[in-house]
Amino acid sequence: TELNTDEIMTPYPDKVKKNRKKHIVAKTGEAASCPQIEANTRTVPGIISQRGCCYAGCKGVVVGPIKDMITITHGPIGCGYYSWGTRRNKARADEKTPPEHLFGTMCFSTDMQESDIVFGGEKKLTKMIDEVVEIFHPRAINICSTCPIGLIGDDLSAVSKAAEAKHGIPVLHYNCEGYKGVSQSAGHHIANNQIMERIIGTGTDELEGDYIINILGEYNIGGDGWEIERILKDIGYNVNSILTGDSAYVNIKNLHKAHLNLVQCHRSINYIAEMMETKYGTPWLKVNFIGVEATIESLRDMAQCFGDEDLIARTEMVIERELAAISPELERYRKICEGKTAFAFVGGSRSHHYQYLLRDLGMEVVVAGYEFAHRDDYEGREVIPTIKSDADSKNIPELHLEPDPEMYEEPHLHLKMSKGKYDKMVEMGKLGNYDGMYPDMIDGSVMIDDPNHYETEELIEIFHPDLIFSGVRDKYISHKMGVPSKQMHSYDYSGPYAGFRGAIIFAQDVANALSTPAWKMITPPWEKDETGGDE
Ligand code: CFM
Numbered sequence: 001t002e003l004n005t006d007e008i009m010t011p012y013p014d015k016v017k018k019n020r021k022k023h024i025v026a027k028t029g030e031a032a033s034c035p036q037i038e039a040n041t042r043t044v045p046g047i048i049s050q051r052g053c054c055y056a057g058c059k060g061v062v063v064g065p066i067k068d069m070i071t072i073t074h075g076p077i078g079c080g081y082y083s084w085g086t087r088r089n090k091a092r093a094d095e096k097t098p099p100e101h102l103f104g105t106m107c108f109s110t111d112m113q114e115s116d117i118v119f120g121g122e123k124k125l126t127k128m129i130d131e132v133v134e135i136f137h138p139r140a141i142n143i144c145s146t147c148p149i150g151l152i153g154d155d156l157s158a159v160s161k162a163a164e165a166k167h168g169i170p171v172l173h174y175n176c177e178g179y180k181g182v183s184q185s186a187g188h189h190i191a192n193n194q195i196m197e198r199i200i201g202t203g204t205d206e207l208e209g210d211y212i213i214n215i216l217g218e219y220n221i222g223g224d225g226w227e228i229e230r231i232l233k234d235i236g237y238n239v240n241s242i243l244t245g246d247s248a249y250v251n252i253k254n255l256h257k258a259h260l261n262l263v264q265c266h267r268s269i270n271y272i273a274e275m276m277e278t279k280y281g282t283p284w285l286k287v288n289f290i291g292v293e294a295t296i297e298s299l300r301d302m303a304q305c306f307g308d309e310d311l312i313a314r315t316e317m318v319i320e321r322e323l324a325a326i327s328p329e330l331e332r333y334r335k336i337c338e339g340k341t342a343f344a345f346v347g348g349s350r351s352h353h354y355q356y357l358l359r360d361l362g363m364e365v366v367v368a369g370y371e372f373a374h375r376d377d378y379e380g381r382e383v384i385p386t387i388k389s390d391a392d393s394k395n396i397p398e399l400h401l402e403p404d405p406e407m408y409e410e411p412h413l414h415l416k417m418s419k420g421k422y423d424k425m426v427e428m429g430k431l432g433n434y435d436g437m438y439p440d441m442i443d444g445s446v447m448i449d450d451p452n453h454y455e456t457e458e459l460i461e462i463f464h465p466d467l468i469f470s471g472v473r474d475k476y477i478s479h480k481m482g483v484p485s486k487q488m489h490s491y492d493y494s495g496p497y498a499g500f501r502g503a504i505i506f507a508q509d510v511a512n513a514l515s516t517p518a519w520k521m522i523t524p525p526w527e528k529d530e531t532g533g534d535e
Contacts (some may be wrong), residue, residue, distance in 0.1 A: 001030075001213040002026070002273065002444060003446050004464065005021055005023075005160050006028070006327040006461070007458075008192060008455060008458045008462075009021060012083035012484075013089030015171040015355065015459045016047075019038075019044055020044070022037070022038035022454075023038050023039070023161075023448060023449035023450055024446065024448050024449070025037045025446070025447045025448075026445075026446050026448070027438065027441045027442070027443060027444065027445050027447070028309070028443065028444065029232045029391055029443070029444070033480055034378060034379040034380070034389050034436060034438035034439075034499060035376060036375070036383075037378045037379065037447060037449055038449060039370070039373055039374055039375050039377070039378060039449045039450075040182060040183070040185060040229040040372065040373070041182060041347060041373045041374070041392070041395065042182045042392065043182065043450055043452075044184075044494050046456070047452045047453075047454070048452050048474045048476055048507055049450055049452050050345065050371045050450075050451065050452070050470075050471055051182075051184065051371045051372055051450060052180050052183065052184040052188040052371070052372075052391065053147075053178035053179070053181040053183070053187070054081060054176050054177060054179065054180035054183075054184060054186040054190070055073075055075075055144060055145065055146050055147075055176050055177065055178045055180075055186025055187060056083070056184045056187060056189050056237050057176070057181075057183070057186060057187025057188045057190075057191070057268070057372075057438070058081055058144055058174050058176035058184075058188070058189075058334070059071060059073060059080075059142075059174070059183070059192040060083045060087060060186030060268075061087075061184060061187065061188060061219070061268055061367075061445065062086075062188055062191035062192065062195070062244055062246065062268060063142045063144065063150045063172075063174065063184055063191045063194075063195070063398050064083060064089070064244075065089040065091065065219070065244040065246070065247065066137050066142070066244050066247050066248065066249055066455070067097060067101075067102050067103060067104040067246060067247065067290075068097045068101040068102065068103065068140075068248040068249050068250060069103070069137065069138060069139065069140045069141060069142050069249050069332075070103050070108055070132050070138040070141050070142070070222070071103075071108065071141075071142040071143075071144060071259065072108045072110065072113070072128060072129070072141065072142065072143050072144070073107075073108065073109040073110070073144055073146060074109075074110045074121065074125055074143050074144065074145055074146065074149050074154070074156070075109065075110065075145070075146025075147070075148060076111070076112045076113075076146065076148065077093045077109050077111045077112075077114055079109070079147075079178070080107055080108070081107070081109070083107070084161065085105060086105035086490065087099040087219070087221065088221050088222055088488055088491065088495070089219045089220050089221055089245055089246075090104075090221075090222070090223050090225075090226070090242075090245070090246060091104035091105075091245075092246065094248075095247045096251065097250065097251050097312060098246060099302070099404065099411075100137075101138070101139065103136065105139065108128075109234070109280070109355065110125050110128050110324075111175075112124070112148060112149075115151055115175065116458075117488055118186070119140055119156050120152060120153075120154060120159075120468065121138075121149065121364075122154050122155060122159050123158050123491065125143065125154070125156075126159055126163065129141060129143075129159075129163045129167070129171065130163075130166075130167075133167045133169070135155065136241060138169070139169060139171070139249050139250065140169055140170040140171070140172065140249045141163070141171045141173065141174050142173075142174065142202075142363050143159075143160060143171065143172070143173040143174065144173075144174045144176055144374070145150035145173070145175050145177045146178060146325060147175060147177050147178040147179050149177060149181070150175065150177035150180070151177075155171040155222050156175065158171075159173070159469045159527060160172070160254065160367050165525070165532060166285060168366065170199075171197060172194050172198050173194075173200075173301070173385045174187075174190055174191060176190045176191070179455070180395060180396070181392060181393075181395065181396060181470050182370060182372070182392050182448075184347070184372055185267065185268075185348060185372040185397050185439075186392075186395070186497070187270070187325075187371075188267070188268040188269070188325050188394060188399075189271055189396050190283035190397075192268075192275070192349065192444065193399050194286070195243075195252065195272065196271070196275045196276070196279075196399060197399065198250060198402075199249065199252045199253055199255075200253070200256055200277070201253075201255075201256045201280070201308055201404070201407065202253045202257045203250070203251075203252075203254035203255075203256075203257070204254075205253075205254045206257075207238060207240055207254060207257045207258075207259065208238060208258075208518070209238030209307075210238075210307055210308070210321055211236060211237045211238060211239050211256050211259060211260075211308075211311065212237075212240055212257060212258045213232070213239060213240065213259065213260045213261070213262055213302075214240050214241050214242070214243060214255050214258045214260075214261050214262065215228060215229075215232075215239065215241075215243065215262045215264060215267075216238075216240045216243045216262065216263050216269040216273055216284070217243065217263050217264045217265030217267075217269035217349075218243070218245050218259050218264040218265065218289075219245040219265070219272075220242065220245025220246045221245070221489070221490060221491060221495060221496075222361070222490070222494060222496050222497065223495055224245070224289070224495060224496045224497060224498035224499075224502060225242045225245040225246055225498075226246070226496065227496045227498050227499040227500075227501055227502045228242075228289045228498050228499050229242070229290075230498050230499070230501075231289075231318065231322070231500065233294070233319050233400015234316050235299065235303075235314050236281070236311060236314055236496060237302075238385065240254055240257065240258050240404040241253065241255055243269060243272065244394070244523070247279075248457075253478060255276065255405055256276065256279075256282065258268070258282060258499075259282075259306075259415060260282070260283055260284070260302070260305055260306075260413045260414065260415065261273050261276060261277075261282050261283070261284040261285070262284070262285055262287045262298075262302070263284050263285065263286050263287065263434070264288065264289060264349075265348070265349045265350075266377070266434045267347070267348030267349045267372075267373060267374070267377055268348065268349070270390070270434075274315075274426055275399060275401050277432065278401045278402070278403065279401045279402070279403060279404050279407075279408065280403075280404060280407050280408055280409070281403065281409045281410050281411050281413070281414060282387070282411070282414055283305070283411040283412075283414055283415060283422070283431050283432065284432055285301060285302065285305055285430070285431055285432075286434040287301065287302070288353050288356060288432060289349070289357070289498045289499050290353040290354055290356060290498055290502075291353070291354075291356030291357035291360055291503065291505045292323070292330070292357070292360045292461040292500060292503045293356060293359070293360060294353070294356035294357070295498075295499055295500065296319050296323075297489070297500040297508065299315050299319060300315060301317075301430060301434045302315075302491075303315040303344060304425075305415055305417075305422075305425070305430075305431070306416075307371065307415075307417060308471075315461045318510050321463055321513055322450045322500040323500070325500070326500050326501070326504050328504060329504050329507075330360070330361075330401060330442075330503060330504060330507055332521075333504075333507035333508060334360075334361050334362050334507070334508070335360065336514060336515055337362055337363050337510055337511055337514060338361070338362030338363070339362060339363075340466040340467065340514060341362055341363065341364055341365070341366045341463070341466055341467075342358060342364070342366070342370070342465050342466065342467045342469060342490065343365070343366065343367045343368070343456075343459065343460075343467075343468045343469065343470070344365045344367075344369070344450055344469045344486045344528075345367075345368075345369040345370075345371075345456070345468070345469065345470045345471065345474060345504075346369075346370070346470070346471070346509060347370065347371045347372060347373075347489070347491065348370055348372050348373040348377055349373075349377065350369065350467075350469075351354050351369060351370055351437065352368070352377070352436075352437040352440065353363075353369040354488065354500075355368070355440050356378070357436075357497070357503060357506055358510075360503060360507075361507055363466075363467075364394075364442055364511075365441070365444065365445065366442070366443075366444070366445045366446070366463050367441075367446045367459050367465070368435055368437060368441065368445070368446070368447050368448070368449075369447070369448040369449070369450075369451040369465055370448075370449055370472075371450060372450070373449065374387065375387050376434075376436060377437060378436045378438055378447055378449070379436040379438060380434070380436035380438070380439075381433055381434055381435075381436075383436075384415050387420035394439075399510060411431075411523065416499030425478040446459070447470050453474065453477060456460060456470075456474055456477055456478070457477060457481070457518055460477075460478060460481055460483060461496070464483075465483060466483070466484075467483070467484050467485070467486065467510065467513055467514060467516055468483055468484070468485040468486075468515060469485070469486050470486075470487065470488060471487065471488070471489050472484055472487055472489070472490075475487055479519075480522070480524040480529055481524060482522045482524075483519065484513040484514065484516065486509060488515060491509075495508050514516060
């Protein structure tokens with residue numbers, strides 16, 4: 001199938017047409033470099049976008065999962081209500097975080113009413129912090145702003161400072177009002193900044209082991225982080241903290257003690273990876289634990305970073321053992337999936353990551369969309385210097401950090417590597433780098449930024465995919481059109497999908513979806529006659 005973008009755009013007014021065209025790139029021929037795509041800009045007003053807001057990115061994605069902090073949504077109850085457990089970022093108690101410090105399944109909101117909006121919400125917030133401390137004794141508190149808070153101008157900084165003095169615990173506040181950016185991506189950045197400034201580097205724990213790592217940008221959706229941790233611990237890594245799936249304030253404080261930062265979802269966390277490199281010299285390695293081959297490559301890259309013969313041997317042993325355990329079953333599902341096509345519409349990194357796992361099953365992604373990615377997620381990190389900042393991106397503060405006079409250590413020393421070898425790995429693009437999605441897309445496929453309801457329908461008509469990976473808002477469009485869809489944010493009720501064991505669960509879910517006859521029996525409501533029966 002070849003895409004004629006103009007055909008899709010026909011019903012749009014000229015201005016919208018001009019705008020949306022820049023967000024779509026069709027891959028044709030053997031063009032080596034990616035054409036420029038427009039990304040991280042405002043959605044056309046009135047279009048049914050799949051995006052979330054800045055508050056969603058800050059509270060829902062990055063800081064919400066920290067299990068031993070209480071995160072208060074300062075705003076009307078609606079904002080907090082939908083952030084309650086629906087992302088399936090799992091957490092459990094452990095040695096450092098006993099059950100009484102586990103708040104992951106709870107939802108806290110100041111429940112702002114009309115009179116609070118009129119007279120201000122600072123008193124209500126102060127009272128709520130007092131109550132939260134009295135009842136739950138958390139180690140630290142997050143306060144996340146919603147749109148009305150920014151509009152009425154509550155002084156969160158003053159409230160937090162007073163509360164810190166009164167209760168003697170850190171109270172962090174985030175000016176992540178929903179309207180702060182063009183999508184949840186702005187909230188990631190705001191959350192990264194506060195975690196960097198207020199938490200990382202404050203810990204004094206002595207961590208043990210020769211290979212201490214953090215996994216940044218892994219949120220333990222459906223237990224993904226636990227499967228990754230299982231594999232890494234087995235090889236001999238000491239996983240200090242995952243950011244922020246199943247993470248604890250007490251561990252995040254010690255992030256700077258790690259030898260290496262792994263970056264899974266670069267979109268949401270590349271800020272911390274870069275800032276830690278600047279301030280502490282911690283090197284970072286882009287990994288992808290979604291997909292069997294991708295996991296193997298990531299494990300080998302990690303072993304190469306440390307370059308230790310025993311670690312390399314142990315890595316190969318674990319890979320061999322895990323492969324032997326999953327291969328027969330994977331092969332069975334592969335027979336069902338082989339040759340099928342899919343759409344992948346997710347937030348800012350999964351539409352790329354999942355292409356590896358689908359390829360393990362013999363499937364190809366023909367249309368890939370991101371809700372809120374930046375140009376580098378499509379085109380590769382090398383385009384970052386050419387990205388023009390606009391009024392919206394300037395709205396988000398940039399921290400300008402210096403090497404820490406006491407704690408900075410050069411990156412190669414973190415890895416006990418020679419400077420020469422380190423520089424070579426950087427040059428090869430192994431360390432401190434990630435590629436865009438474009439090189440992994442097949443000929444004739446399409447990348448689309450901030451896709452909307454209408455375009456999704458059109459693309460389904462053109463490409464007839466066998467399966468669509470999407471979010472909760474758009475999955476029913478494809479269901480009604482008779483195309484099965486998997487929720488790729490929360491995994492519906494399934495998972496983990498990461499690592500080796502996760503690949504099997506994913507393969508089973510995909511094979512089930514593809515072989516269910518129900519989808520062929522559907523008549524969408526708009527094709528039914530007035531009596532409600534089939535035509
Ligand atoms: Fe990163 Fe995510 Fe994603 Fe994301 Fe998200 Fe998510 Fe996502 Mo939903 S942090 S960018 S803001 S991988 S919640 S766990 S699935 S849109 S592709």
